[in-house]
Amino acid sequence: MAIKKGLLYFLTTIVLLNLSCSGVYDAIVNLQRLQFKLDKVTGLNAAGVGFSYASKLSDFSVIDAAKLLAAFSEGRLPVQFTLNVLAKNPNDGTGGTKQTSAVIKNLDWRLFLDNKETVNGKIGGITVPGIGQATNIPINISLDLFQFFRDQGYESIINLALALGGRYGTVARVTLKATPTIETAIGPITYPGEIEIIDREFRGGN
Numbered sequence: 001m002a003i004k005k006g007l008l009y010f011l012t013t014i015v016l017l018n019l020s021c022s023g024v025y026d027a028i029v030n031l032q033r034l035q036f037k038l039d040k041v042t043g044l045n046a047a048g049v050g051f052s053y054a055s056k057l058s059d060f061s062v063i064d065a066a067k068l069l070a071a072f073s074e075g076r077l078p079v080q081f082t083l084n085v086l087a088k089n090p091n092d093g094t095g096g097t098k099q100t101s102a103v104i105k106n107l108d109w110r111l112f113l114d115n116k117e118t119v120n121g122k123i124g125g126i127t128v129p130g131i132g133q134a135t136n137i138p139i140n141i142s143l144d145l146f147q148f149f150r151d152q153g154y155e156s157i158i159n160l161a162l163a164l165g166g167r168y169g170t171v172a173r174v175t176l177k178a179t180p181t182i183e184t185a186i187g188p189i190t191y192p193g194e195i196e197i198i199d200r201e202f203r204g205g206n
Contacts, residue, residue: 034102034128034182035202036195037086038174039136044081044165046145046158047071055167057158072154077146081165083111085176086134087126088202102128103183104137110194111141112175113160119143124181139176171199 044051049064060068071077089102104126111118119141128135145157152160163173176197181190191205 034180035088035090035204036176036178036197037088037134037202038171038176038197038199039084039086041165041169041171041174042082042084042138044079044161044169046077046079046161051161051165051169053167054162056162057155059167068158069154072146072157075146075150076144077157077161078142078144079161080140080142083139083141083171083174083176085137085139085197086202087128087137088132088134089128089130090132100130102130104128104180105183105188106181106190107137107178108181109139109176109178111143112177113148113164114173115175116148118148174199 042052047067047070049060049067054060057065068077087102087104089100104124106122106124107126108120108122110120121139121141123137123139126135126137145161149157149160160173163169164171177194178197179191179194181188193205195203195205197203
């Protein structure tokens with residue numbers, strides 16, 4: 001009887017180890033396949049002035065230009081905008097992969113403008129379905145451009161804001177360094193290092 005119990009325990013342990021190893025392997029594979037890319041900036045305003053209609057400094061009305069200059073003269077230029085990040089989950093059931101959704105428990109991020117580190121934050125509770133299409137992740141950002149770029153002067157700072165969220169704005173001057181924590185069948189797994197998210201290509205973990 002003792003031998004049978006011992007054999008049963010041994011076999012149960014082997015099965016659980018195999019399931020655990022399989023779960024770990026699947027979790028790591030799914031983690032590595034999740035990819036990110038910067039999309040666009042929306043809703044940018046500085047000192048209460050919207051930028052979406054403007055492409056150059058002279059496009060602002062007299063009132064809006066006065067607001068911007070007044071804020072800069074006071075040693076501040078508060079900016080708010082939404083940075084839209086695309087997440088792609090290739091685990092769509094093709095190419096031998098199992099179709100699974102990726103749940104991002106936490107996404108710790110650091111924002112760089114013109115390669116200068118500015119603000120940081122964290123978002124979470126994001127589901128990226130395994131459908132082979134990109135999911136948009138909006139990150140609401142607030143910072144004071146004067147604080148980080150005061151040495152560049154008024155016109156340069158306004159032009160930076162226009163480059164980000166003006167009529168022809170892009171995210172070419174933006175880099176987001178992020179560390180995702182993904183929910184898996186074996187618990188949350190955090191990327192071993194930061195992902196550098198840019199606008200030119202999708203990037204994921206290694």
